Amino acid sequence: MGWNRKVLRVNLTEGTCKEEPLNMQWADEYLGSRGLATKYLVSEIDPKVDPLSPDNKMIMSTGPLTGTMASTGGRYTVVTKGPLTGAIACSNSGGFFGAEMKFAGWDMIIFEGRSPKPVYLYVENDKAELKDASDLWGKSCWETEESIKHRHQDPLIRVSSIGLAGENQVLFACIVNDLHRAAGRSGVGAVMGSKNLKAVALRGTKGMSGIKDMKAFMKITAEKKKVLADNAVTGQGLPKYGTQVLMNVINEMGALPTRNHQNVQFEEAGKISAEAMHEKRPTDGKTHLVTNAACFGCTIACGRISEIDKGHFTVVNKPEYWGASGGLEYEAAWALGAANGVGDLEALQYANLLCNEQGMDPISFGATIGAVMELYEKGVLTKEQIGIAAPFGSAEALATLSELTARGEGFGKEIGQGSKRLCTKYGYPELSMTVKGQEFPAYDARGIQGMGLTYATSNRGACHLRSYTVASEVLGIPVKTDPLVTEGKPELVKAFQDATAVFDAAGICVFTSFAWTVADVQPQIEAACEGDWSMEKLNAMGERIWNMERLFNNAAGLTRKDDDLPPRLKTEAAQTGPAKGLVSGIDKMLPEYYTLRGWTQEGVPTPETLERLGL
Amino acid sequence: MWKSLHIDPKKCTGCLQCEMACSVEHTGVINPSKSRIKVFSFETEGRKVPYTCTQCTEAWCLNACPVDAIRIDAATGAKQVFDDVCVGCKVCTIACPFGTVNYNQDTGKVQKCDLCGGDPACATACPTGAITYVDADWTGLDRMRAWAAKANTAVSD
Numbered sequence: 001m002g003w004n005r006k007v008l009r010v011n012l013t014e015g016t017c018k019e020e021p022l023n024m025q026w027a028d029e030y031l032g033s034r035g036l037a038t039k040y041l042v043s044e045i046d047p048k049v050d051p052l053s054p055d056n057k058m059i060m061s062t063g064p065l066t067g068t069m070a071s072t073g074g075r076y077t078v079v080t081k082g083p084l085t086g087a088i089a090c091s092n093s094g095g096f097f098g099a100e101m102k103f104a105g106w107d108m109i110i111f112e113g114r115s116p117k118p119v120y121l122y123v124e125n126d127k128a129e130l131k132d133a134s135d136l137w138g139k140s141c142w143e144t145e146e147s148i149k150h151r152h153q154d155p156l157i158r159v160s161s162i163g164l165a166g167e168n169q170v171l172f173a174c175i176v177n178d179l180h181r182a183a184g185r186s187g188v189g190a191v192m193g194s195k196n197l198k199a200v201a202l203r204g205t206k207g208m209s210g211i212k213d214m215k216a217f218m219k220i221t222a223e224k225k226k227v228l229a230d231n232a233v234t235g236q237g238l239p240k241y242g243t244q245v246l247m248n249v250i251n252e253m254g255a256l257p258t259r260n261h262q263n264v265q266f267e268e269a270g271k272i273s274a275e276a277m278h279e280k281r282p283t284d285g286k287t288h289l290v291t292n293a294a295c296f297g298c299t300i301a302c303g304r305i306s307e308i309d310k311g312h313f314t315v316v317n318k319p320e321y322w323g324a325s326g327g328l329e330y331e332a333a334w335a336l337g338a339a340n341g342v343g344d345l346e347a348l349q350y351a352n353l354l355c356n357e358q359g360m361d362p363i364s365f366g367a368t369i370g371a372v373m374e375l376y377e378k379g380v381l382t383k384e385q386i387g388i389a390a391p392f393g394s395a396e397a398l399a400t401l402s403e404l405t406a407r408g409e410g411f412g413k414e415i416g417q418g419s420k421r422l423c424t425k426y427g428y429p430e431l432s433m434t435v436k437g438q439e440f441p442a443y444d445a446r447g448i449q450g451m452g453l454t455y456a457t458s459n460r461g462a463c464h465l466r467s468y469t470v471a472s473e474v475l476g477i478p479v480k481t482d483p484l485v486t487e488g489k490p491e492l493v494k495a496f497q498d499a500t501a502v503f504d505a506a507g508i509c510v511f512t513s514f515a516w517t518v519a520d521v522q523p524q525i526e527a528a529c530e531g532d533w534s535m536e537k538l539n540a541m542g543e544r545i546w547n548m549e550r551l552f553n554n555a556a557g558l559t560r561k562d563d564d565l566p567p568r569l570k571t572e573a574a575q576t577g578p579a580k581g582l583v584s585g586i587d588k589m590l591p592e593y594y595t596l597r598g599w600t601q602e603g604v605p606t607p608e609t610l611e612r613l614g615l
Numbered sequence: 616m617w618k619s620l621h622i623d624p625k626k627c628t629g630c631l632q633c634e635m636a637c638s639v640e641h642t643g644v645i646n647p648s649k650s651r652i653k654v655f656s657f658e659t660e661g662r663k664v665p666y667t668c669t670q671c672t673e674a675w676c677l678n679a680c681p682v683d684a685i686r687i688d689a690a691t692g693a694k695q696v697f698d699d700v701c702v703g704c705k706v707c708t709i710a711c712p713f714g715t716v717n718y719n720q721d722t723g724k725v726q727k728c729d730l731c732g733g734d735p736a737c738a739t740a741c742p743t744g745a746i747t748y749v750d751a752d753w754t755g756l757d758r759m760r761a762w763a764a765k766a767n768t769a770v771s772d
Contacts (some may be wrong), residue, residue, distance in 0.1 A: 069635045069740070081633035096631075103646060156648070159736055179658060202630030207638060207646020214643065225742060239628075290661035299742035301628035305661040 001209060002064025002529040003027055004107050008128055010121055013054060013113030013196050017121070018127040022107050028531055029614065032063030034090050035505035035545040037079040037108055041088075042548060047555035049189075052169060052194040054114035055378040060160070060200065061109075061515045063507020067102030067208045067296075069218065070524045071225045072509035074099045074296025082186035083194075084364065084418050084434045085461040087553045087562075091188045092175065092465070092504060094295030094303075096182030097202065100158040104204030115196040120148065120161075124203045132198075133198040137167060138580035140357045141176040144462030148201045161199035162189045164360035168408035169193050170416035174441075175358060180303075180326025183266035183297060184361045186438060186460050197285065205387060214441060217527035224325035224520055230517035233475065237290055238511065243330035244274035246442075246470075253474065254577020255447025256334065257440065259392045261342045261371035261433050261566075264444045264574040268343025272333050276345055282551040283309050288345060290324045300511060306349055312468045314350035314399045323406075327352040331464070334442035335366025340373055340398060347395035351402040360404035364418055367439035369401055371419040371431055380426050384409045404432040430567050436461035436558065445569045445586070447579035448473050450481070453589045456563045457493065459549040465510055477514055484578065486585035499540035505545060518542070547605050548595075549615065560603040590609070617751040620728070620735055622665050629656055629663035636740035637709055649719065651728045652737045652746075661767035665746055667737070668715040668728040671695055676727065679710035685727075692751065701725055709744040746752035 005022045023040075028304040030036040065073040070242050076098030101109070105126050111121075117135040136144050145159040152546045158178065163172035166189035173189030174182040177602025183189075187503040198563040206410060211217045226402040228234040250256045258266040270276060277289040286307065294301035315321045327349055328336075336348040345482055369390075375381040376390040383389045387410050390397040404412025414422050419439055421553045423432040433440050438461025443559035445452030451468030454464040464470070469492050475481035499518050503510050506521055518538055526533045553562075594601055598609030605615070634650035642649050652667035674694045681716040684700035685707060688692070690711075696716075701724040707716045708725060716727040728735075738748040749756065 049755070069632060069639070071742075099647075103648065205646070205648040207642070207644040209644040209646075209650065214639065218639065292628060293661070293663070296631055298628075298630050298634065299632065301630065301743070303628075305702065307661070324661030325658075433726035 002212070002525070003032065004102060004105050004210065006106050008106050008109045008478060010111050010128070010130070011113050012107060012111060012115040012119065012130070012197060013341050015130055016117070017130065019126075029541065030545060031323065031502075031505035031525070031541060033066065033075065033077045034079065034092065035501065035541065037061035037077055037087055038090065038545065038548060038552075040108070040110065042077050042425065042552045045081065047081070047552050048083060048557065051081045051086065051191060054195070056081050056112045056191060058188065058191050058195065059108055060130050062101050062107055063505055064529050065524060066507030067099040068211065068221070069297060070221045070297040070508060070528070071228055072295065072297060072512050073258060073507055074298065074508050075509055076101060077504065078175055078183040078188040080191045081556070082188065082460065083169070084187040085438050085478065087436050087461060087557055087558055088459055088549045089186035089188050089191075090460055090549070091175055091183035091185050093175070093181050093183040094509060095178030096178035096285045096296045096299065097158045097160050097181075098507070099296040099554050100202040100204045102204065102208050103206055104202050105206045110198065111195060114194065116406065116576060118198050120199040120201060121197065122152070122201045125206055125298060133522070136198045138164070140164065140533050141359050142179060142357050145179065147237070147542050148199060150202070153539050154203060157201050157203045159199055159201045161359070162192050165358045165360040165405055166193035168416065170405065171421075172361040172416075173416045174361045176359045179345050180356045182356070182359070182361070184435065185433050189359045209530050212525050212530050215339055216271060217524070220523045227520060228512060228515050233477070233514040234300045234511065238300050238514075241274035242292065242302045244303045244328060245329045247273035247274065247333060249474065250443060252362045252577070254574055254579040255445050255483070256338050257433070257442065257444045257446040258338045260339065260431065261440070261444065261568055262374070262376040262446050263576065264578050264579060266338040266341070266343070268564070269338060272328075272337040272345050272348060272463060277304070277328070278305065279307055283311055288349070291425065295509070298509065300509075302511060305461065308349050308353070309346045312346040312350070313396075314347055321353055325353055326356055331442050332362035332366070333521060335363045335439075336369075336398060338368040338442075339367050341392035342395050343393070344395040347398055351398050352479045354397075354402040354406050362404060363441050364404060364439040365402070366474075368415050368419040368422060369398060371423050371433065372401070372415060373397070373427055373453055374431055375423070375428060377467075380428065383586060386479060394504055417460050426516065431604065432570070433566055434462055434560050435565065438462045443470055444579070445565060445584040446573070446574040446582045448483045448537075449576065449585055449589070450483070450492055452565055452569065452584040452586045453489055453493045454496075455587050455591060456495070456565055456590060457593060459546070459553055460469075465500070467493045467500060468513070469493060469496055471496075471514060475514070478517065484582060486589050490589050490596050493593060494596050497546050498539065500544040501545040503539050505541070540613065544615060547609065547615055554604060560601075563603055618733070618748050619670065619754050620667060620730070620738065621747045621749045621754045623745050623747075623757070624662060624664040625719035626743045627654065627663040627665055628743055629654055630742065632740040632742060633665055633737035640690040640736040641726070645711035649721070649726075651726055658756055665737075666715070668694070669713070670728070670730070675710040675712060676716045679706045681706060688729070688732075691730045691733045694727070695729045696725055696727055698722065698724045
């Protein structure tokens with residue numbers, strides 16, 4: 001049946017851990033992970049709740065394909081109300097933590113309240129208890145994972161934790177599992193920190209026994225793995241170059257936001273690209289990249305494991321950073337690099353390591369640095385205020401500000417509030433490259449028009465993973481569309497949004513969608529799960545999940561004006577590249593998108609739409 | 616002709632498909648904790664290494680077993696644990712120098728790789744060719760071929 005049918009409810013205020021049955025009617029309507037956890041959240045909290053108050057809840061959830069042999073079946077999702085956005089927050093992570101939750105016999109863990117003192121949750125199969133984490137508070141994610149394994153004398157425990165950023169309630173703090181995978185965006189780590197919950201440690205030896213038809217499941221998952229292996233993107237590009245394969249491609253398209261979106265091409269993109277990671281360094285003769293790596297069950301293996309140059313100024317005398325570790329992935333390389341005009345690969349990896357170590361989202365962090373650098377160059381912020389000269393391109397500033405932000409020291413405290421609050425405070429809200437308060441990822445809305453609508457309408461604030469139209473507009477998957485035009489994009493964005501919700505709810509990685517459509521996922525769900533899982537049902541479910549998230553945001557007080565891009569993207573045309581002279585056509589696309597969604601022109605789902613979707 | 620599991624750690628990505636396949640084959644449940652092959656991750660070196668029984672000829676486990684529960688499968692050469700004979704004394708787990716025989720709390724018996732009767736599920740599941748099942752006499756064939764390729768240049772005299 002795919003599910004364990006068991007939910008663990010942890011009341012941090014009371015210090016209790018209780019088992020309850022999974023609501024199977026909801027599982028039938030929302031499948032799992034992103035869909036099912038969001039259904040629980042919106043049913044249990046007031047949308048107007050302060051995200052960092054004890055009344056907010058945080059849910060860690062798996063999907064029915066998590067912990068199975070379906071390729072990439074290792075994902076888990078953290079759902080809560082996000083402190084960066086005030087919207088629904090839903091952050092997805094790979095690694096091995098999600099599968100371990102299934103093997104311990106649980107589908108999801110709901111955290112409520114706030115612990116009076118730092119604690120961590122320890123789960124060993126059916127047994128779940130809160131343990132004192134006073135001695136872990138103040139430690140990094142890496143130290144926390146090691147300490148917990150050591151304490152329980154069990155190296156096979158899987159850990160998700162927050163570092164200093166989550167403790168200090170940095171608004172883009174993430175939750176890190178398995179050293180370098182993260183539920184990255186929207187500040188879910190700050191929510192965890194606000195609850196005095198340092199870590200969740202899992203050990204599961206029960207396994208996944210509930211697959212509906214194991215023989216059919218093994219057969220269909222093997223077939224679908226072959227589809228991934230035979231595909232140029234998932235079978236060759238991603239394993240060899242990782243997501244970083246995009247750096248040069250997107251730069252050439254004129255869609256690589258540079259220096260806080262002032263430019264759309266970065267002259268040093270080649271120096272921070274996948275190709276550069278494969279080249280031998282002149283300093284030590286080694287390549288930056290050590291190997292690729294897979295998350296649980298993943299037959300793509302896009303993950304990057306790299307070794308920093310030991311002689312680089314950022315890590316001289318810091319041997320703790322000399323070993324192989326995660327990164328760089330494309331989004332991080334862009335945010336820490338192009339967004340700030342920094343072309344020093346080793347400095348980017350150092351900042352990336354700090355993000356992993358202390359639990360910060362490198363996208364929002366890097367993009368906020370971009371805003372700081374623009375304010376510095378405008379003379380709004382001074383060297384004295386920031387603590388270091390911070391012109392665009394300064395690797396030294398990037399490294400120093402990474403340290404300050406992670407530790408919550410000096411000007412790092414202000415950076416930890418994200419670019420929207422920071423730019424507003426200094427009188428330039430329009431310089432914050434955000435939607436709903438969340439920083440853009442690595443695609444410029446002028447050079448890839450569909451991504452503008454993607455960002456504007458994403459339920460969790462600016463994000464590429466809600467409808468990755470780059471697949472169509474750049475790679476031609478499933479069909480090639482022109483990235484420079486707005487025609488057809490509302491339809492494309494809606495289709496991607498609904499389909500992505502299905503992949504997320506199933507518990508698999510959205511990267512499979514370079515090779516798979518929902519039609520490839522459907523038979524895998526059907527073999528694993530009881531009930532009817534037709535294409536019609538799954539498509540309707542994707543749309544239902546999207547509308548459910550939207551209803552929550554509307555009830556939280558978000559409106560049409562929150563579905564907008566910063567003025568820079570609408571008025572300052574791209575100066576170079578194929579998109580030269582173009583601005584984002586968001587104002588043209590949004591009304592059509594609302595109509596296609598069955599929403600009013602204020603962005604509110606009509607009663608007919610809600611009825612059609614069973615909401 | 617016997618075959619051997621041949622492991623090339625360089626190709627391993629650490630996805631654990633092998634561990635899942637092994638557990639499904641032997642227990643019917645997807646459960647890496649009951650796998651007879653284990654992937655070790657050496658984080659600071661960026662290395663992943665799958666490890667399992669090599670089916671030693673003079674098998675320590677087989678020789679140590681006081682009740683003759685470990686026997687050679689003549690068809691595959693696998694040293695196989697017979698559950699109905701095994702008393703769970705764990706002497707074999709002490710005798711094995713490589714740690715590849717392990718106690719299973721659920722069954723009260725020991726378990727080790729049995730080559731799945733000649734069609735190892737781990738090798739089938741491995742997406743990168745890090746685990747293959749090859750002629751037992753020629754486990755070095757790939758490496759020899761690689762060196763041979765380097766030697767394949769005309770020598771002028």
